[in-house]
Amino acid sequence: MTEVAPTLDERALVVAVRAGDEAAFRRLIAEYGPAMLRVARRHVSDHAIAEEVVQEAWLGVLRGLERFEGRSSLKTWVFRILRNTAISRAEREGRTVPFSSLDGDGGDDHAVEESRFQAEGRWAGHWAAPPEAWSPEARLLDGETRGVVERTIAELPRAQAIVISLRDVEGFSPEEVCNVLEISESNQRVLLHRARSRVRAALEDHLGERPGP
Amino acid sequence: MKLSRDLTCAEVVELVTEYLEGGLSARDRERFEEHLGFCDWCVTYLDQMRQTVDAAGRLREEDLDPELQDALIEAFRGWRAG
Numbered sequence: 528m529t530e531v532a533p534t535l536d537e538r539a540l541v542v543a544v545r546a547g548d549e550a551a552f553r554r555l556i557a558e559y560g561p562a563m564l565r566v567a568r569r570h571v572s573d574h575a576i577a578e579e580v581v582q583e584a585w586l587g588v589l590r591g592l593e594r595f596e597g598r599s600s601l602k603t604w605v606f607r608i609l610r611n612t613a614i615s616r617a618e619r620e621g622r623t624v625p626f627s628s629l630d631g632d633g634g635d636d637h638a639v640e641e642s643r644f645q646a647e648g649r650w651a652g653h654w655a656a657p658p659e660a661w662s663p664e665a666r667l668l669d670g671e672t673r674g675v676v677e678r679t680i681a682e683l684p685r686a687q688a689i690v691i692s693l694r695d696v697e698g699f700s701p702e703e704v705c706n707v708l709e710i711s712e713s714n715q716r717v718l719l720h721r722a723r724s725r726v727r728a729a730l731e732d733h734l735g736e737r738p739g740p
Numbered sequence: 741m742k743l744s745r746d747l748t749c750a751e752v753v754e755l756v757t758e759y760l761e762g763g764l765s766a767r768d769r770e771r772f773e774e775h776l777g778f779c780d781w782c783v784t785y786l787d788q789m790r791q792t793v794d795a796a797g798r799l800r801e802e803d804l805d806p807e808l809q810d811a812l813i814e815a816f817r818g819w820r821a822g
Contacts, residue, residue, distance in 0.1 A: 547820040549813070556812050560804040578808050585812050589819040638753045639785075652748025657781035658788060667795055676795050695796035701761065720757035727792040 537601040545592050556585070559602065562697045563609050569688040570613035571620065572681070584612040599706060606693075606707040638724035661734045672733060679729040683722055690715060691722035747775045752782045756789050 543551035567577040
């Protein structure tokens, strides 16, 4: 897989912003600002602090722009600055959980509760309580469902929440996520798997057939 | 991951992400798809994981708060003024 093609002409934009072009800067914050705020929210739970982190990160971007050499994509570079800013802010706030640590993620974490599979017999390990297709599909699109997804992600262990936010909410490629977070591909995949599995389970609870009245 | 026999559903649900990410070896992918060939429940599960990814993508619909945008523009002007 390769990095997603940039939606902006990064090089031209960087040159313009360096030269003090405000319109170019506006394009840059329109492109990355909303995603940065959402990702910052996964690092620090308080909205006001997340906004401060985003502002601080942009100052870091502006200060660093002279030195930006384009060895990574602009997007990767910007989000790495955001991550570092958020982490040092979280440390100042007294939250110093090492990011890459998988500890505290629930250790023995099954995608689906073991009790939903047959425990023994010829079909051991096969579904005992299988999933039912979600219907109507329209419910997946409604605001209530969106709220369930948002809350579930917010409650995930931080590393999982950040990985699923970058991958599935913001649409980063696996390589981009590994570069931004400086984690291995396999670590990225484990975190993504746990996060997606939990969100699926929450959606199943929300959308599943309920006994009629 | 090495798998030596037919997959169980409990194994399939743990391999789904690796499958969607293209991380399984050719052999394991074949086994995974073989299982899907006879297990409609796991097909449903796989569909739900895809729907989950789509549902997460819909959290993206948001513009930047105008106040934050103004603050950023101010910061930019300050930076430009040196």
